[in-house]
Amino acid sequence: MTPESPRRPADSLDDDDYPAYTMGRAAAMLGTTPGFLRTLGEARLITPLRSEGGHRRYSRYQLRIAARVRELVDAGTAIDAACRIVILEDQLAEAQKINQQLRDNQPAIQPSTAETP
Numbered sequence: 001m002t003p004e005s006p007r008r009p010a011d012s013l014d015d016d017d018y019p020a021y022t023m024g025r026a027a028a029m030l031g032t033t034p035g036f037l038r039t040l041g042e043a044r045l046i047t048p049l050r051s052e053g054g055h056r057r058y059s060r061y062q063l064r065i066a067a068r069v070r071e072l073v074d075a076g077t078a079i080d081a082a083c084r085i086v087i088l089e090d091q092l093a094e095a096q097k098i099n100q101q102l103r104d105n106q107p108a109i110q111p112s113t114a115e116t117p
Helices: 009-014 023-030 034-042 060-074 079-105
Strands: 056-058
Touching: 023 034, 023 056, 023 060, 034 056, 034 060, 056 060, 060 079
Parallel strands: none
Antiparallel strands: none
């Protein structure tokens, strides 16, 4: 899509960051309670967008994060620790992605043939 082309309504269907899900629907999809999602918001792990009426709206990306926290909590991890684990996992994945991009853009380092005294 070019900067001058208008956004079509169907474009939101493939957007992982589009806030498509209400709190009730998101909780049902995750098999959890709205309170669980509020707790993740209070922990600042996910920040749902608000509708004009002030209702929370969640994206698919946010639901994947919430689902990972739910897995950890179900396995016995405290929710605050689960949030921290997910943050660290996300930071690690981003660092690995950056490292790979840097490796892909670097010329191969040739071993030095000069002798050192």
